[in-house]
Structure formats: C-alpha cells, structure tokens
Amino acid sequence: MNTENKETELKKSLNFIESIIEEDLKNNKNNGEVYTRFPPEPNGYLHIGHAKSICLNFGLAQSYNGKTNLRFDDTNPEKEDVEYVESIKEDVNWLGFQWEGEPRFTSDYFDQLFEWAVKLINTGYAYVDDQSPEEISSQKGTPTQPGVESPYRNRSIEENMNLFIRMKNGEFKNGEKVLRAKIDMTSPNMHMRDPIIYRILHKEHHRTGDKWCIYPMYDFAHGQSDYIESITHSVCTLEFEIHRPLYDWLLNHLYTDGTIRPRQIEFARLNLSYTIMSKRKLLELVEENLVSGWDDPRMPTISGLRRRGYTPASIRKFAERIGVAKRDNVIDVALLEHSLRDDLNKTAPRVMAVLNPLKIVITNYPEGKEEFVSIENNPEDESMGTREMPFAREIYIEQDDFMEDAPKKFFRLAPEKEVRLKAAYIIKCEEVIKDTEGNIIELHCTYDSESKSGSGTEASKRKVKGTLHWVSAKHAVNAEVRLYDRLFNDEDPAGHKEQDFKEFINPDSLQVLSGCKLEPSLRNANPESRYQFQRLGYFCVDRRDSKQENLVFNRTVSLKDSWSKKNK
C-alpha cells in the first residue's frame, strides 16, 4: 500500500469529529491543542445518554493528548441542586474519567458574562425590553413569517445601560424587563430574532446566594463559558445546531484576537429502545415512587446502571461500538446488554446459587459426612483459578429442575432419572416426598459414589443428559435476590401521543425472592461485586441494601437476550 492509500485508509476509521480535529491539528489551529468539556445542568442525575457524551468528550481529549473540563451549567437556580452536583461528579469518576483541575461552574462566570452584556449594550447590540415574555414571543413570527420589532428596540445606549444596571440592582420584578440581543427580526433562523439573553429572577442560587437577581440565558452563557475556558471543540447534541449561528454571532462580538475561539460541533444524541431519557420524566418516576430512587437498578441513570451491576468498561465499550452519528437514530437496548454480557462473561466468577430451592436428601450418603469438590472460577479465564465447594447429604436444587411428570425432552431431574450435580456426583431420584396438600417438599435420591467429577473413574466419565447447579443445605448462605427486568415493555414508551409513558411500565420489572440459597464462598461478598450464577444470569451485591447478615443480590442481566425472541 502506498502512503496516500494508507492515509485514506486511516481516515476512514475516524469519526467525523475526529476528522475535524485532525484537520485542525494539521493546520496548527488552537496551537495544536484539543480541549473539550462536559457541561451538564445540575438538575437531575446523569443517564446513559450523558454517558455517551462523557465518553465522547473525555475520549477525544484522551486520543489527542488534550484536556476535558467538567462544567456545571448552573444558570437556572429554580431547578438546580447540590445533590445533583455531587452525583454527577461521582458518576463521571465512576465511568473512569478525570476532569482537568477543579470542576467549573457557569455561575463562576456571572461577573464576566455581565460585563459582556454591558459591552453589547455599549456597542448597540443589546437592548432592554419592557414587554412581557408572552408579548415578546407573540412577536417572534414563524419560520416563514418575519417577526415584529419591539417598540423598545431603538432605545438609546444610555437608557439601556441605565435600565440594565437597575435590573441588576433588583429594582424590577420577575418578568418586568429582559435584555435582548439586537440581531435581526427577519432572520430565517428564529433564534436570531433578538433572543433574550438576560432575565430577572429573584431567587437564591445554590452557589452565588442572593448576589444576583438577573441570570443569563443558556445561549448567552454556554458559548461564552466555552470561550472563557479556552475550549477548542465544543461538542453538543443536534438540537443545538440551530443555535450555532447565535453561538458564533455572540463570539464575533466578544472575541479578542489571539485567543482560542471555540467551535461548536453537533452529533446525534443517543436514543435507546425501551428507555426513557428525559430528565423530567425520570424525575416523575422518582417523585411518584414508581421506582425506589434515581439509582433504582431499573433506571437508565448511571447510578442506576451501576447499582444494577453494569461495569464502567461495558458502558465505555458500548459508547465506542455505537460510534458518533450525524443523524438521529434509535439504538437497540439489547446492544447495551450485549456489551455487559461480553464483559461479565470474561470477568465475573461463576458461582452456584439456588433461587427457588428444593431440598434433596441423598439417602445413601453417610450422615455427618462432608467433602469438598473442586470447581473452576471461570472457564473463560484459567488465571481466575478454582475453589473448593462443600458437598454433603442434603443439598438444594432449583424447583424447576425437577418435574414429576416430565416430558421426554426434559433432561433435568425426574422420578427414576439421573442427572449430574455440577462438579460433583451423579444422583438418581428415588422418591418424591409431599405434604398433606400434595405439594412436593423434598426428594429422596441416591448417588453413585464412584461418579465424582474429575476422579478419573469410569463412572466419573459416565454421560448423563443433564447437569444441575446445587448448593449444600448445611453450608448454604441465605440471601434475598431481586430479579430486575426492563422497566418498560414498549419499545418507545414516550412515543405515544395518546398515552402517558407510565402506562408502559413493565409490571414484571421487579420480582423479589427471599430464602435463596448461595454457595458459602459468597458469605463475605463485597458490595458491587459481580458474579455469574451458573445457568441463571449475572448478579451483583446491592451496594445500598446488602448487609453481611442480610445479603441482597440484584440480577444484572440474564444469560441470554430473552426479549428479542419474545417480540419476534
């Protein structure tokens, strides 16, 4: 391959944002620096969509030896809270990223933003409007019809300055006046029709207290904050594409030569099937107690995914797999689950757990005898070693691994039938014990004492159709197991005009099992540690509710995708 071909070959594997950055680097734009930021508004917990943006912004900086700021976009004191600030920091760190220096806050820039507003007034590019927000919006026109100029548009610079200072000094009530950029009421872009850039809001701010009663609007704060921080590439979601002319217009009027000028680049936000991603709707679920909180393991929040048992690596891998698109699309949530299984398959130790126990007494096994069987921790990774599991006369198996009137193809336990107990012996069901109502309460079996797995005897190599997981009754650890499933049973729960998204909540999204029996090695399992319960799925120790004397496990994900079959 010649060099030119090699170069095009390399280019093909870049996403469109990387191509832009490489072009900039080639031209030594921004002194060869790459500086990105992640700018959440602290008005809710981060979700998987934000994770996509985090991986993208921090990932770009990592690829190009750059830096990333964490900036709280805290211009709306009505909805914001320190609880959210703390959770956001924790989530970004948990995902595996570290921002440059201290976290930034847009509110730290309120003085500078105010000065810039003054500059716009002084140069004739901003004016105070006395009309109500309703009047202003009624004059905005439509995309095909020009707007109407405000009667206050041509106030003198002196009058505007005077009024703006008085706005700042708290002389007016909420909504009585606003500051607008003076751009063009006939622009085909509605955002350029003299947008409001400052509003009056008598409300304490969680950081600036009562210092301000005027607050900058998002569009006035965002680009300028990028500029203050010398951000080179300001990556945001597609809905801001239409704001870009305003972003650039403001910079044109405030930019000083020789400084870094940020460039806004838009990509398609992540939409996931079976998932709600609006912070407002997620808040509704929390406030109406339809979930146990922002970190309920069914929530698509980062803290929910974490509690569910997701690994940071699986989320980063997912973000990488889906890539960055320029057009809106919907990603199948099965792909996220697939990334998780992929990761856990390699990293999670296999253990035995019985969720719905059925007792077995092995009648020919000596009473009081105990022995150990050896079992691999993960056949995918020998370096994870083996462990010893106790075996004794009484064990538990899963209730649905036994059937009294079994059909031919049932390869588990049935009267007169044999199965192998994983890593242990072959047993045969001899007798079914029932209570007075006819419910099966235990099974009496016999074992083939020569058939111990790995013992090398003829009987140990004997083939039987089924292999079951089991736990020694005497040694078992009790646990509560929470079986989580998708929160919604509709592919697009928010996409129905006539029906509320909450009507699509999956009634089976949580099933709590108590009295589950786990192998004894799990007695001291640490919060958040993840396991494969053999034949059942991946599970993790709940980081909130699990106690050593009262273990709680969450089902992270089943072994296979059962949803795709359900719907086909």
Ligand code: ATP
């Ligand atoms: P809202 O502004 O309605 O409160 P938001 O989801 O846009 O909600 P922000 O806190 O403003 O929340 O988002 C922070 C960053 O995360 C923004 O840069 C935003 O573009 C990005 N982001 C938000 N949702 C997604 C998503 N679904 N996919 C990718 N990026 C997202």
Ligand code: MG
């Ligand atoms: Mg937003």
